[in-house]
Amino acid sequence: MLSVAPEALARLLWFAFYPIVMAPVAGEEYGRVFCRSLVALPFVVLIGIFNPFYQTEAVFTIGGVTVTRGWITFISIIVRTLLSVQSLLILVDSVGFTGLCRSLQRIGVPSVLTTQLMMVYRYMTVLLQESLDMTRARQARGYRGSNMSLNMWGTYCGQLFLRTVARSERIHRAMLARGFDGSIPVLKEDRIWKGKDTVAVILSIGVLALFKWGPLPTFFVFNF
Amino acid sequence: MSHHFIEFDDVFFSYPGGQEALQGVSFRITHGEKVALLGLNGSGKSTILLHTNGLLLPTRGTVNVGGIPVTRRTAPDVRRSVGMVFQNPDDQLFMPTVEEDVAFGPLNMGLDSAEVRRRVTDALHRVGAENLAKRAPFQLSGGQKKAVALATVLSMEPDIMVMDEPTAELDLRARRRVADIISRFSHSCLIATHDMDLAHELCPRAILVSDGRIVADGPVAEVIHIFTDLMKEK
Numbered sequence: 001m002l003s004v005a006p007e008a009l010a011r012l013l014w015f016a017f018y019p020i021v022m023a024p025v026a027g028e029e030y031g032r033v034f035c036r037s038l039v040a041l042p043f044v045v046l047i048g049i050f051n052p053f054y055q056t057e058a059v060f061t062i063g064g065v066t067v068t069r070g071w072i073t074f075i076s077i078i079v080r081t082l083l084s085v086q087s088l089l090i091l092v093d094s095v096g097f098t099g100l101c102r103s104l105q106r107i108g109v110p111s112v113l114t115t116q117l118m119m120v121y122r123y124m125t126v127l128l129q130e131s132l133d134m135t136r137a138r139q140a141r142g143y144r145g146s147n148m149s150l151n152m153w154g155t156y157c158g159q160l161f162l163r164t165v166a167r168s169e170r171i172h173r174a175m176l177a178r179g180f181d182g183s184i185p186v187l188k189e190d191r192i193w194k195g196k197d198t199v200a201v202i203l204s205i206g207v208l209a210l211f212k213w214g215p216l217p218t219f220f221v222f223n224f
Numbered sequence: 225m226s227h228h229f230i231e232f233d234d235v236f237f238s239y240p241g242g243q244e245a246l247q248g249v250s251f252r253i254t255h256g257e258k259v260a261l262l263g264l265n266g267s268g269k270s271t272i273l274l275h276t277n278g279l280l281l282p283t284r285g286t287v288n289v290g291g292i293p294v295t296r297r298t299a300p301d302v303r304r305s306v307g308m309v310f311q312n313p314d315d316q317l318f319m320p321t322v323e324e325d326v327a328f329g330p331l332n333m334g335l336d337s338a339e340v341r342r343r344v345t346d347a348l349h350r351v352g353a354e355n356l357a358k359r360a361p362f363q364l365s366g367g368q369k370k371a372v373a374l375a376t377v378l379s380m381e382p383d384i385m386v387m388d389e390p391t392a393e394l395d396l397r398a399r400r401r402v403a404d405i406i407s408r409f410s411h412s413c414l415i416a417t418h419d420m421d422l423a424h425e426l427c428p429r430a431i432l433v434s435d436g437r438i439v440a441d442g443p444v445a446e447v448i449h450i451f452t453d454l455m456k457e458k
Contacts, residue, residue, distance in 0.1 A: 097320075098320035098321070098324075119318065122318055122319070122361075125362045126362065170315040173274070173279050174310050174316045175318065175328075176279060177279060177303055178328055178376065178377075178380065179303055179304070179329060180328075181300075184319075184328070185328070185332060186324075187323070187324055187331060187341075187344075
């Protein structure tokens with residue numbers, strides 16, 4: 001999908017079939033996946049918002065309104081980002097975050113990266129709990145409303161950082177005590193690669209190749 | 225390692241800030257002994273425990289485990305024999321699932337998958353947590369976390385077990401279970417605790433630490449008596 005030219009919006013839209021079809025297969029509603037993918041929208045808008053200002057070459061006109069190349073590429077960036085995020089969400093929902101990290105490790109992604117991803121996932125809740133504890137402690141003794149001053153925010157973040165460092169040291173010790181040498185060994189699963197797995201891989205590659213290079217009808221009467 | 229003993233010989237240790245945590249600590253724990261390590265907060269109990277498997281190294285003096293002096297080089301070997309249960313199970317349980325966490329130690333020991341699975345099943349059975357195998361550690365209650373933290377060490381089948389506050393923050397039922405597990409462990413055991421009942425129940429011997437020094441070492445009832453007097457003084 002990334003290799004599709006920014007202007008080839010018509011071809012890009014075909015890739016929407018992948019999350020739409022795969023979401024029910026993974027036991028998800030596509031509507032829910034779509035809504036969750038919108039979290040990425042503000043970031044991607046920030047990335048592409050300047051395109052209409054720099055790429056001012058007119059591509060076509062609709063009812064007297066000229067559409068420039070900048071607007072086309074802007075929409076293209078939004079579409080491909082949302083589709084990528086949706087595919088990733090479906091993948092994580094179906095195999096689980098740790099399953100994904102383990103698979104990444106198996107295909108050669110450095111263990112330092114996958115280990116950190118797993119640690120972030122594991123300790124996100126603990127960090128959240130620590131920050132909640134600190135918030136409650138402040139509220140229990142705070143008599144000046146719920147807003148925190150900038151000064152207080154600085155102290156709060158500093159304390160959270162110190163707590164995180166102290167905890168990371170304790171965790172590292174616990175890991176060392178059980179033989180940690182820089183990589184996290186993985187217990188091999190009993191799952192066996194079956195014929196249907198091969199069929200699924202071939203089918204996925206085939207469909208994506210069709211979207212990329214195949215003779216597909218376009219949704220638009222115009223060509224960019 | 226034929227004799228599972230721990231020997232501290234005139235051990236001194238200072239933290240990077242310059243705070244002297246241990247000042248000439250000497251004791252010996254022989255094979256099969258269960259010893260309680262008593263003392264007030266900040267007296268040096270946890271520091272002593274961290275020395276038993278080379279997580280901290282003495283600034284002076286020696287620590288000897290089963291005939292091997294604990295150094296930076298020998299620490300990985302020593303850790304195969306000394307299993308350590310940390311005070312806060314959230315520090316100890318870092319893998320995504322309980323099963324993987326219990327398997328972490330045996331896998332690092334280079335055991336094959338079948339043996340690792342056998343040990344995981346056995347360890348979870350011993351702590352009564354078979355039904356938690358596929359759960360995420362952060363979803364467990366405090367007692368369950370503590371039980372699983374014990375299982376992560378039991379799966380390594382250590383010759384010596386050191387534990388930091390094993391019954392802290394546990395309700396009566398969870399505390400009973402932990403006490404039962406410790407009582408069934410047949411090898412050497414060093415337990416830092418504030419739980420005098422636990423010390424009395426499980427450990428015939430106790431060591432009292434105060435300000436980084438050993439002030440009493442002997443039968444648990446006598447040491448608890450001395451400890452009570454010490455608390456009154458402070």
